[in-house]
Amino acid sequence: MSLSCVMVVDDSEPDQFISKVMIEQHDSNITVLQAYDGQEALEVLDKSEIKPQLIFLDINMPRMNGHEFLAAYEKIPNNDASVIVMLTSSDQTKDVEGSAAYQSVKAHFAKPLDIAGLELADKDLLKKAS
């Protein structure tokens, strides 16, 4: 199964831009969903017809942060269990451990997203998950 839909949850416009450009460079056929905080991400997931196979999630965001999103996301019944990769500028143990507690979280990347990271997520993580 090839990667067709990715969601980026980040409140920073520049980072959203970088991620989008990188994903498009990786594979221009991929649909990129964007959300600026956890709340919006939940809404996007709810409304969108295609579900992302991969979600890049930031932690520090207004309204609903990454951890709160994870808690809410895992409570959604019948969710397709997308692979979630934390994409943050924080490498603090506290934040990494906080995210690792959620089973949907498969990896922890440092911002900004690069091609190598994308390929890793695409090939290894998704294959393992499927």
Add this chain to the structure above:
Amino acid sequence: MAISKIVRTLFFLCLGLGVVTVVSVYFMSRNIGEQSVVQQKNFELLLLSQDIERASALLTREAISYTLTGEQDHLDAYTKGLATSRSREPAIGRMVQLGASAAGLDLLRGMKTEADAIVLWEQALMASVSGASSVAAAQSFFQGDHALSKASVADLSAEFRLLLAERGAAGLSPNALIAGSVSLVLFFVLFAVAALFFCWKKMIPLPLKDAVQTLVSLASGNVVEGIAHVDDKSEIGDIARASVVFRESLQSNTKLSADLERFDESLELRVEKRTKDLSAANDELEEFAYRTSHDLRSPINSSSRLLQMVQKSLEGGNSDQALVGLNHAQTSLNKLETLISDMLVLAEAKGKGEDSEVVDFETLTKAALDKMMHMEFYDRLDVQTDFAFTGDLFSKQSRINMVLENLISNAIKYQDPEKDRPYIKISTKLVDGWVYMEVEDNGLGVPKEQQKKLFSMFQRFHPKVSFGSGLGLYLLKKCADVVGGEIGYLDNPASGGGSIFRLTIPMDLAEAA
């Protein structure tokens, strides 16, 4: 030497003196008794010797009378007297009984012998009266031999008396005299010592004992009630007065140590509170350092990547893409600049020392509004003011101004674009001795679930419209702390919602602290 030992020694001395006195008085009285017996004997011996002499004289007189007168009466008297006295054997027997000395007995026997010789002489003369001339007989009585015999009796008697007198004098023993005077002296000494002892004991050892007890009690830390002998002029009085001084110092020491203990306790509490505050501040600082490093690094990394992307775009001839990237890099760096400037403001707000002064809300508000006039969408706002508090608030003006400016600026930024008549209302009032400064708007407001974290650091609440560093309200909380007040959020009860931020300030910062 201990006072008690002296007292005991003196007591035994008195006892010893008493015993010696009693013994000496006993011996003296016994001696005097003996003396009286001796004197009695001597007296009786004297009487006996005198009796012999007198009897001899009486007989002689009767014999003379008979020879001169020839009367039978005299002869009869003589004969009768001779039978009872002249021989004197009973007298000598009595003297032996009385224990007369050998010399005395010899003298008495001599007297008897002489008297017996006289009797023979007189009898011869009286016999001659019946035959010869009485005149011649009478003459014979006065002749030398008879007189000589009589004189020898008298001489012996005198010698005996002398002997008796000597013996009487010898009987008065000098030991008895010494014993008498010694016991008298001892008695007086005893009396004097005993009297002195009791006076002295009342004057020195008893008060001294009191004084010593007082001092010992004070030394063991007891505050002694009522110290005796304070008015005494003696050294005991000095000790008692010194004790009073010691007691006062003990009392003040006790008070001091109690104070010290209380101070200790309050110090501990204060240290505990400080430690807690410090530890909280430290935690906050750590959090701040972590968040700051994160938020500082993030835009730099992003910009760096964006610039790489721009370079690639330009190389690929895609200038539109490059412009978008540059625009994002600009946004990122602007965010960084905002963060840094907010951090500087915060550092200043936390650390800056400032004197309290009278705060003029009206002037501050006017200046703040003037400053914000050029902000985007400012013109849409209906600005209202209501300064009900008109008293003199004494506080740190720059902190209050910082709160005011930030709240006004937030109200401008977070307007609700869907509302027709957006407004901002700045008001003050006095409630229970606290000054309330409120900034009210009908803007976006803060959702209930976010309100708890509102004043924590690095929190942003408005998606997409959030331009801030997330430090603004945290900074305001720090300012509120500095002026001894609080900052809080209330939902605007007016229809359509909005927010009310309220800064509560004590009337006088010095009093509140």
